[in-house]
Amino acid sequence: MPKPGSGEVLVRVQLAGICATDLELVRGYYAFTGVPDHEFEGEVLEAPGESDRVGQRVVGEINISCGKCSHCRAGRRTHYERRLVVGILDREGVFAEFVTMPLENLHAVPDSIPDEGAVFTEPLAAALEIQEQVQAHPSDHVLLIGAGRLGKLVARTLALTGCELVVVVRRETLKQLLTECNNRTISVEEVGENKFDLVVDTSGSPEGFAMAKRGVRSRGTIVLKGTYKGYVNINLSELVVEEITLVGSRCGPFPPALHLLENCLIDPAPIITDYYPLSEGISAFRRAEQPGVLKVLLRPATDIS
């Protein structure tokens, strides 16, 4: 049982989700050891000096920052240079029955949002970060590359702008889920040249980036929304001549993610493939790695009760 430090609370994890970063983490792509994962929804069990928070359902931001440096004071707390990142960098993650979290990282979950919706707050915030950085105009033609766990949330948030969204998909099952949301899907071969005002690449692959480059129009924008392994060879002169903008995009704001969930504007339910108890965590990871599998959720609370 972890003990909350100064300014921290103890949280019982109700649900936690496996994301692509976790899969890469167990493959050894990050120099991390300890308890993995950062997507969770839970209940505050102990809150020293803040007893009114006890019993509250919460979700938590994953970057732990100082609040004092130039980044933090300028509102870029997720970029504190010596940050800890829950389950990713020097901080135990949430695949656990209990976890301690800084109180300031937590957001109360409105009653109307079910646990299985709230657990998507973190990746949904990451999807919304795109629109914190780049304006997706209602009249834009937007290409989304990748229709995985994160891609599906990006598809949902972008669709809310009214833009014409086209999604490149490979697998038929993923294609089915996307057409449910009224997004037009195209195959890799159908990505034309110079057609899209905005391209979001969630693939994290050199092939995805090449496709984004092929699909974006002159003076258009490519948002990089994924972790690319290693280096990618890029013709910078093409970016200059066509005046392309590349935007790297990581963690996003929790309050708007909660607003969208509370107002039922985003329904992540169709993205959930399966649930596992924490005691079957290894099986859960194996399942999450299978092709076509979307969100696999762990239920640490069921191991206790």
Added chain:
Amino acid sequence: MPKPGSGEVLVRVQLAGICATDLELVRGYYAFTGVPDHEFEGEVLEAPGESDRVGQRVVGEINISCGKCSHCRAGRRTHYERRLVVGILDREGVFAEFVTMPLENLHAVPDSIPDEGAVFTEPLAAALEIQEQVQAHPSDHVLLIGAGRLGKLVARTLALTGCELVVVVRRETLKQLLTECNNRTISVEEVGENKFDLVVDTSGSPEGFAMAKRGVRSRGTIVLKGTYKGYVNINLSELVVEEITLVGSRCGPFPPALHLLENCLIDPAPIITDYYPLSEGISAFRRAEQPGVLKVLLRPATDIS
């Protein structure tokens, strides 16, 4: 003597400037044959159907577009996909006594701007394109990489925002010219990490890009203002994690460049290293290639008179 086509006028070139692109062109980096160069100032000699333009001093935009396609109609005429580019792509350039230009590409030069100022309109417009694309806030810390012909114009336009501008320089003579403009200069070794809100790389080199990456802060912007030869190996994940924005930047708007020259807010005179008659064009190119040499201007008109 060239004959103006439909919608074109005949211009006598008074002054023309050698830029980095011209030097790369004669080295064979572009698939271009013909008369090189695109920076000029001249006088309209013949203007069929537009006789009031005869005698006018003019400068000219270098991209020749259709005016009808989706790019042109959306105000992106410089990105017309089958554009001709004066002295660069399928169109004779201005290292000539006489040249034909589409009338719609020409801008009248106000009387108060001398020829040797007006000839900088095209590269000055290219410098201003940065601020068409990216907002340089007065409170920003800005790093400029490269203090060559174009870099010096970028330094002057950025300085007008009031931002704190720091320029990386290698050669002492260039350093001298920059301190004249009250810009702080630093050496390559002094480029710190994560310090600048905005970095403009005019180097066109992988080393310059690496320096830009080292100098930009998280969530900062790197403007690519130069032609990079070949491919550059880039760690896209770093751009994602630090949420860096890359912006490719090419040709810019002529009217604001003429405004700045007319109001004496930009003085390109110290950037001029030497003048040559057109008949000594080969020597002019050799001179322009020498280290520390800035703008070399050709005077085609002197060959005639």
